[in-house]
Amino acid sequence: MSIDEAKINPVPWRKCEDLNRYAIATNVPVTLDGKTVIADRVVKTACPHNCYDTCGLLVYVKDEKVIKIEGDPDHPITQGTLCLKAMANVQKINSPDRVKYPMLRVGERGEGKFKRISWEEAMDYMVSKIRTIIDTYGSEAIMEYGYSGNREYMAKAVSARLWNLLGATKLVGSFCVLSGISGSQCSVGSQNTMVPDIWADNAEVIMMVGLNPTATHPHVFPYLYRAMERGAKLIVVDPCVTGVASKAHIHLRPRPGTDGAMALGMIRWIIKNDLHDKEYIRNHTVGFEGLKELVEPWTPEYTEEITTIPKEQIIEAARLYATHKSHMSCGCGQQRYSNGHQVQRALASLAAVCGHIGKEYGTYEFVNNLGFPGFEGFMQTANVAVPKGARIKKTRMVNISTVATAMLNADPPIKGIISWRGGLISQQPYVDYTLEAVKQLDMFVVIEQFMTDDTDWADLVLPGCHFLEQYGLHTSYWHHYNQTLVPVCQPYYEAVPDLEIFEELGRRLGFEEYFPRTRIGLDYIRMLVGMNTDVDAATSPRGPALVDEKWSPSIPYKDGKFNTPSGKFEFYSSVMEERGKQFPGDYYPLPHFVEPEESVRATPELAAKYPLCIVSQHPSYRCHSQFYNLPWIQEIEGPAKIHINAKDAEARGIKDGDKVRIFNDRGELKNILAAVSIIVKPGVVELNSGMWVKLGGSVNVLTSLSQGGPRDTLKEKGIMTEYNALYDGNTTGYFNTLVQVEKMQEVTER
Numbered sequence: 001m002s003i004d005e006a007k008i009n010p011v012p013w014r015k016c017e018d019l020n021r022y023a024i025a026t027n028v029p030v031t032l033d034g035k036t037v038i039a040d041r042v043v044k045t046a047c048p049h050n051c052y053d054t055c056g057l058l059v060y061v062k063d064e065k066v067i068k069i070e071g072d073p074d075h076p077i078t079q080g081t082l083c084l085k086a087m088a089n090v091q092k093i094n095s096p097d098r099v100k101y102p103m104l105r106v107g108e109r110g111e112g113k114f115k116r117i118s119w120e121e122a123m124d125y126m127v128s129k130i131r132t133i134i135d136t137y138g139s140e141a142i143m144e145y146g147y148s149g150n151r152e153y154m155a156k157a158v159s160a161r162l163w164n165l166l167g168a169t170k171l172v173g174s175f176c177v178l179s180g181i182s183g184s185q186c187s188v189g190s191q192n193t194m195v196p197d198i199w200a201d202n203a204e205v206i207m208m209v210g211l212n213p214t215a216t217h218p219h220v221f222p223y224l225y226r227a228m229e230r231g232a233k234l235i236v237v238d239p240c241v242t243g244v245a246s247k248a249h250i251h252l253r254p255r256p257g258t259d260g261a262m263a264l265g266m267i268r269w270i271i272k273n274d275l276h277d278k279e280y281i282r283n284h285t286v287g288f289e290g291l292k293e294l295v296e297p298w299t300p301e302y303t304e305e306i307t308t309i310p311k312e313q314i315i316e317a318a319r320l321y322a323t324h325k326s327h328m329s330c331g332c333g334q335q336r337y338s339n340g341h342q343v344q345r346a347l348a349s350l351a352a353v354c355g356h357i358g359k360e361y362g363t364y365e366f367v368n369n370l371g372f373p374g375f376e377g378f379m380q381t382a383n384v385a386v387p388k389g390a391r392i393k394k395t396r397m398v399n400i401s402t403v404a405t406a407m408l409n410a411d412p413p414i415k416g417i418i419s420w421r422g423g424l425i426s427q428q429p430y431v432d433y434t435l436e437a438v439k440q441l442d443m444f445v446v447i448e449q450f451m452t453d454d455t456d457w458a459d460l461v462l463p464g465c466h467f468l469e470q471y472g473l474h475t476s477y478w479h480h481y482n483q484t485l486v487p488v489c490q491p492y493y494e495a496v497p498d499l500e501i502f503e504e505l506g507r508r509l510g511f512e513e514y515f516p517r518t519r520i521g522l523d524y525i526r527m528l529v530g531m532n533t534d535v536d537a538a539t540s541p542r543g544p545a546l547v548d549e550k551w552s553p554s555i556p557y558k559d560g561k562f563n564t565p566s567g568k569f570e571f572y573s574s575v576m577e578e579r580g581k582q583f584p585g586d587y588y589p590l591p592h593f594v595e596p597e598e599s600v601r602a603t604p605e606l607a608a609k610y611p612l613c614i615v616s617q618h619p620s621y622r623c624h625s626q627f628y629n630l631p632w633i634q635e636i637e638g639p640a641k642i643h644i645n646a647k648d649a650e651a652r653g654i655k656d657g658d659k660v661r662i663f664n665d666r667g668e669l670k671n672i673l674a675a676v677s678i679i680v681k682p683g684v685v686e687l688n689s690g691m692w693v694k695l696g697g698s699v700n701v702l703t704s705l706s707q708g709g710p711r712d713t714l715k716e717k718g719i720m721t722e723y724n725a726l727y728d729g730n731t732t733g734y735f736n737t738l739v740q741v742e743k744m745q746e747v748t749e750r
């Protein structure tokens, strides 16, 4: 089928390719609603949602519209199964509510009133605004905001190319995982995960910490069940009763933010009972004596007092973990507290004390570095982000976990932001504070697929592409396969691939030579994958391509060597010690425990007003704030619900199904449905993350600005001239949040 460019490409300056080149089959019959239709083509691609699994997809296209999505049965890990999120992309890409054209604000910010303009006018607007801001405040007054809305990395490297050429402020860090990575990196060096077949077939005990795979990692279940059918025991550490916790032999439910204390208590008991692996400790670790001293106060009684886990359970779990062939897999929940880095170090130390690292049956794992390109080796982000021959200015950096603080305090100020693949307003903590930061901008451009919280506050909204309409390079932070995303269909309406928006903006800002019109997404992907890889295999649309053992070993740390300064596992981290001399923060070299910044023990006066710790699980049917607006998802998920323990509910006269108000000094949520539930323990409430502010259920109206990670970038006002994501990394301390809950009826009667 030849393409009719005028019909399918309403944006004159953008490229238009014949996408039939990516078809793996053509004229394929598909049954939809009981009728057979013939899809023009089937294309293989991958799911780039922020999720461990990075599933292989087969997408059916007819008349340049997506009509069906199914799992790729040839994907070695995900094997043809998908979650509802991936399948709901049929409704998402075809939604009549998509942003169809560039839209310029005509009302006040926040009113959500816009008029349609052309892409030419939109480009002129951005170029003129950026030039004015740079003339007035300098190039560092411009910044992008973006995160994992589409977690592929190619377009991000291209946008970085533009910001580097322009001399803009750089956005660095993460607000979800880097505190754990910094703690883990200081302990084991490189972060790698084990090929799951190995632990599934050999581990006797599997310990999952802060991981809710029902929502974020469903393809781990076949491996877990395989292990359990063999007789392996499962220990789950999570304050909430999750799907996987309900399958556990031991479910440890720490008071939120005390997982590190739990690990120290387990380590002490293991050492006191002579169950530690002395040979492993002697040959492969440093700092054991310091650790032994550190854990001395953590008796089972004291550990119970701090964590609220019954001491018998702590002992049972410690015995089981230490005396069997054990594998530990850590999620992200445990490190979303101000002490997140030390929690991660304590967990890694528990594995090292028992010698359960790099074994034929299991290891300690947190994330696979390949999921975070640029960390090392495999993906060469600089090949794209730093164009050869260009003069690149060293500019300041803003940490994404403290972005609103930086926006409110930067000097020279941040005046222009282009936001894409991220919800600045809905995903950052403390919504009112973020809005104050947004209000002082001179230019807020949002590239989006739907009218979200961010677009309501934008000056210009650009129609962004769905991931199925664009190229991408995607790696998993769990499995070892690298995937190339190809556009399966032409962009709908006037949507433009993110890559091409930044290229065209770059050309119009005077950097034509760095954004040649002949280049397509695959060319950038080849630049990223670099010289050390079989480029054709890695970038093949028929992928996925297994990444070489060099970058992603099947059994990480197998030789007992770690790329830490000592070459050993570091209970005592020399990196922490050194960086602590340079930067503010908790760089204590041993994995000591400190209370989360906002908690019943750290802030008892605040807790007297707001006695409940609120935590948020990722929902199974959404990826952060995506999908919330889709009818399929709303039908299943229903309105926002807060889980509250029966004791706490009774004390407040709240019954299941009542409407409640949740509040603290930062804000309030009204008319949230109470789910009186055993999924949380007394003193804890749970409200799913990612709901939209304007639809009434965003937990970030309440969440604290505090951050996890060793480096206190709040003290630096979020602005840095030097930053090492591996060692200084941050996470927003979303769960360091205390609230009160009351029945709505009582509010209205006052």
Ligand code: SF4
Pocket: 047, 048, 049, 051, 052, 053, 054, 055, 082, 083, 084, 085, 086, 087, 216, 217, 218, 219, 623
């Ligand atoms: S969201 Fe995760 S589990 Fe669902 S299809 Fe995408 S990668 Fe797979």
